[in-house]
Amino acid sequence: GNGVLLGFALVGAPGFSIVASVTAIASFGLGSVAGGRIGARFSDHRGRQLSFATFLQAACLAAGVILAALGASEPSAGYRYSLIVVLAIAMGVQNATARKLAVADLTTTVLTLTITGIAADSTIGGGKASRSGRRLVAVGTMLAGAVGGAAFIIHHEMVFPLLIALLVALGVGTAAGVLEKWSPSWAVSQG
Numbered sequence: 001g002n003g004v005l006l007g008f009a010l011v012g013a014p015g016f017s018i019v020a021s022v023t024a025i026a027s028f029g030l031g032s033v034a035g036g037r038i039g040a041r042f043s044d045h046r047g048r049q050l051s052f053a054t055f056l057q058a059a060c061l062a063a064g065v066i067l068a069a070l071g072a073s074e075p076s077a078g079y080r081y082s083l084i085v086v087l088a089i090a091m092g093v094q095n096a097t098a099r100k101l102a103v104a105d106l107t108t109t110v111l112t113l114t115i116t117g118i119a120a121d122s123t124i125g126g127g128k129a130s131r132s133g134r135r136l137v138a139v140g141t142m143l144a145g146a147v148g149g150a151a152f153i154i155h156h157e158m159v160f161p162l163l164i165a166l167l168v169a170l171g172v173g174t175a176a177g178v179l180e181k182w183s184p185s186w187a188v189s190q191g
Helices: 002-010 018-041 046-070 077-101 111-120 132-155 159-182
Strands: none
Touching: 002 018, 018 046, 018 077, 046 077, 046 159, 111 132, 132 159
């Protein structure tokens, strides 16, 4: 997405920033490196990997909540770019973790690939459509999250969707840690 936004900015499309896009891409890369290191460190324990990565993401989201709250009245460039950095790092960690955990048919960070899987593997597309349910849930969840987040930003302040994301991340990180302790077989890499 930021590659496309960078392309718009490079040709001078109004409302797009080269610096913001490059900042987001570089920060996402940094988060992806951190997620890769977490994946390498906990490659034999899926629960610990998910828990550790999610708590790192939650720390970035907490910083985002604080930045959004402090910059709400006057969102200066400093707050805006700091917010881009912490949120892009969080997304990089999330993407690297999702890639490493490789839950079949649940490409949560690549909506287009999920929709393609629904269509290409459908009975009309020559497939058996056996996994379309999980894919449809992923698409619906992403749509609901986008609608809810946009509604909060448009009608309230940015701090609310960030706070919700932080609470969800804390819940996922906690649940992953609990599952890892209760069910060692879940935690062991399925690779």
